[in-house]
Amino acid sequence: MTTLEPTAHRADSPRDPWSQLLEKVGKHQDREAFQSLFQHFGPQIKHYAIANGLPHQAEELVQEVFISIWRRSCLYDWRKAAASTWIFTIARNQRVDLLRKLRRTNKEITVETEDLWQVPGEQEDEPVTSLHRLMSERRIRESLVHLPEEQITVIAKVYMEQKSHQTVAEELDIPLGTVKSRVRLALKKLKVLLQDQKS
Amino acid sequence: MTSHHPDTLSLMEYSAGTLSDPHALCIRLHLDHCPHCRSRVDALDSLGAMIVESQPREPVAAGTFDAILDRIDAEPAPGAIVMPRDPRDALHKLLDTDDLNSLPWKRQLADASVFDISDYFPEQSERVVLQKLTAGGKAPSHTHRGTETTIVLQGAFVDHSGVFNQWDFVVLDQNDTHKPVAVGHDDCISLSILSAPLKLTGTFTRLLNPFIR
Numbered sequence: 001m002t003t004l005e006p007t008a009h010r011a012d013s014p015r016d017p018w019s020q021l022l023e024k025v026g027k028h029q030d031r032e033a034f035q036s037l038f039q040h041f042g043p044q045i046k047h048y049a050i051a052n053g054l055p056h057q058a059e060e061l062v063q064e065v066f067i068s069i070w071r072r073s074c075l076y077d078w079r080k081a082a083a084s085t086w087i088f089t090i091a092r093n094q095r096v097d098l099l100r101k102l103r104r105t106n107k108e109i110t111v112e113t114e115d116l117w118q119v120p121g122e123q124e125d126e127p128v129t130s131l132h133r134l135m136s137e138r139r140i141r142e143s144l145v146h147l148p149e150e151q152i153t154v155i156a157k158v159y160m161e162q163k164s165h166q167t168v169a170e171e172l173d174i175p176l177g178t179v180k181s182r183v184r185l186a187l188k189k190l191k192v193l194l195q196d197q198k199s
Numbered sequence: 200m201t202s203h204h205p206d207t208l209s210l211m212e213y214s215a216g217t218l219s220d221p222h223a224l225c226i227r228l229h230l231d232h233c234p235h236c237r238s239r240v241d242a243l244d245s246l247g248a249m250i251v252e253s254q255p256r257e258p259v260a261a262g263t264f265d266a267i268l269d270r271i272d273a274e275p276a277p278g279a280i281v282m283p284r285d286p287r288d289a290l291h292k293l294l295d296t297d298d299l300n301s302l303p304w305k306r307q308l309a310d311a312s313v314f315d316i317s318d319y320f321p322e323q324s325e326r327v328v329l330q331k332l333t334a335g336g337k338a339p340s341h342t343h344r345g346t347e348t349t350i351v352l353q354g355a356f357v358d359h360s361g362v363f364n365q366w367d368f369v370v371l372d373q374n375d376t377h378k379p380v381a382v383g384h385d386d387c388i389s390l391s392i393l394s395a396p397l398k399l400t401g402t403f404t405r406l407l408n409p410f411i412r
């Protein structure tokens with residue numbers, strides 16, 4: 001169901017091609033680079049919108065994400081996040097924002113989406129951690145390929161279908177505890193799970 | 200079960216963007232002050248990006264890129280306008296205040312006051328409250344019917360399971376009966392999301408439960 005193509009070369013180089021392109025957009029408003037990013041990430045984001053239950057707003061979401069990428073590209077720092085990660089968080093934020101707008105009652109929302117959902121590397125006081133982040137990304141990418149299908153399925157549902165662990169449990173008709181333990185197992189293998197007391 | 204950091208599953212739901220506004224707010228306030236959890240979220244964000252990358256693609260409509268270019272042509276170049284940054288965190292912006300102590304607190308018990316901010320989250324069925332315990336003050340012993348997610352915003356409190364300092368994150372459920380005491384010189388202010396009303400356990404039971412609307 002979910003195929004994970006090994007694309008380790010992207011994380012291996014300190015400056016993967018997408019991050020280089022994104023820097024060009026940020027530094028020089030390079031439209032050719034912007035178009036290359038659009039051609040690569042646009043179809044992924046459109047699928048992301050559809051999977052998240054926004055088929056009618058999918059094109060709108062793609063547009064909003066790329067407008068946001070254009071506007072914020074000057075803040076992008078390749079040492080703090082891979083372009084794909086940074087773009088993922090922008091897409092997530094735009095999706096959250098779109099849903100908040102669709103659900104908006106007549107009450108004014110006083111807190112902006114961006115105040116709640118953080119984009120990596122925009123915390124000015126953060127020390128530069130390129131090596132740490134490259135190692136962690138490579139580790140995740142390499143171990144992701146070896147995860148059992150059932151673990152990838154639950155993680156993909158959380159990320160792609162905007163589902164809580166509770167909803168995933170109901171959908172797959174398995175106990176919430178099983179969903180949680182699958183996710184915990186997966187995160188342990190990916191070495192994301194470092195600090196939890198129960199694991 | 201308490202933990203001073205959010206657990207990885209909650210951080211994953213944060214990274215995936217599936218949390219409600221108040222839960223995202225609690226996590227964000229913690230992240231603003233916890234480099235350790237920020238780096239966990241960074242790792243989860245990379246995981247999210249790799250998951251998206253592993254999925255099928257959906258062709259984008261022919262005119263979309265041109266429509267985007269038209270829009271960016273109509274606005275100033277990025278970085279041309281520097282918006283003054285509001286240095287306040289999400290909660291202070293939401294409440295439009297610089298000082299949590301000056302909010303219209305409602306005193307419920309000698310040492311305990313609350314300020315209900317559920318109305319700021321109209322789509323939310325859960326209760327969202329700020330709670331203040333006067334320095335040295337004791338809250339009544341209570342347990343929780345659902346789960347209570349709390350982040351300490353100012354001061355510190357202790358209960359049987361330890362000391363909770365500013366920006367510490369705690370999740371309590373029906374198995375936890377606790378009796379928090381504010382320690383230190385400052386009043387202890389915390390933000391809590393309550394999935395069900397509290398149940399007072401001790402001699403305070405007959406008092407009006409401050410956490411029932």
Ligand SMILES: [Zn+2]
Binds near residue numbers: 204229236
């Ligand atoms: Zn933390």
